[in-house]
Amino acid sequence: EHAFVGHNEKEARALIKRSLQQQNVPKFEVQLHPGESAGVPNLTLHLEETPSKPLIWNLAWVEGGLETKVKAGENQGRRLHHENVVREYLARRVEGVADASATLRVPSEANPQNLKLISWLHDPSTGKVLSATSVPVSTYLGNP
Template identity: 35%
Template sequence: MYSLKAVITSISLAGVLALTAAFISSYNGPAMKALQSPANDKGFAVVELFTSEGCSSCPPADELLQRLEKENKKGQLYLLAFHVDYWDHQGWKDRFSDHAFSLRQQQYADWLHLRTVYTPQVVVNGASECIGSDEGAVVRTIAGALEHSATDSLTLNGSINGREAKVTFQATAAEKDAVVVLALVQQSAQSRVRAGENEGRELSHVQIVRGLKTVRLEGNSDHAVSIPLPKGADQQNWELIGFVQHTSGGRITAAARYPLSAGATIPTVRND
């Protein structure tokens, strides 16, 4: 029997869904079969990659995220790259890093009962984690998440006005510990690393989180928030990803996205 990782490598990860058909005959796990099920159309996976330009083990994980982004035709994957800051003292400061992202990763260590944080790490739907460069483990974890439909709901609207994204949303959650997490995402960027473990490398990134806001849910009223754009950022290369998360253990129970562009009003996107 071929290993999952070997099959993924041989076909360059031709999308989580398309990938299944290629190796289903040799890998008969229930998660892989679930990807071909019509019921899978209702499943979703919020994939959070914790990474850093200062970490030599991270570029393969960044490249994997790019392949997932490129082949994500049906839209069930919500991809987020969080650049942590604890590598910044190793000789190269990652311009996308933010201490808030390191704190978010530490929160996952607490929720998932891990002894430490590390890069690259992938967390899926707030409930499962694996090494972000382990292609087989990442795909299996995503496949497991795609078996489950959203149990809460989220509706998003927004636009970019000037130097900030203005967002309105409605969300419902069955449990009282729910928050909505809103991530302002830069869809692509490149960096030439001039020091540290990746010195001399040209790195490409996708789905880079550049702003994060958490709003506690109170009833079913409309919520309105603003998220500033980073200094010097263009206004055309952005999207917003939002999801409902439960603070008692980190579970993510609904997600939605929409593209952002300067001066444009974004149509309602619903996931329920």
């Protein structure tokens, strides 16, 4: 296991590169399909192989390009920029199957151009993230 300070870009890139070279990580894809209700897509998970132990499938709608005008405190009068703000989140246990499904509301207050679905698998016994992917909301809305 490795830890690093977030502002150390060189170390972060080296750790990411090593992580991407790891073997035996679960390979998976997530697809979005129209759901029964507008703005609530069906999400499907497909793992290349059935996992040998339970995994947690995490889903989060995240929005970037946000700004906050600070009204008080040490940053008063400044504009703070925010990326990957979690708007909706869901976690599902996946055990003994290669396919799963879920629904997660697309946040109506979010700007669709700045929205994406981030999905990752983690080991519930260690908390270690094993694999991750992202899908832009434009894929679901039909605007690639």
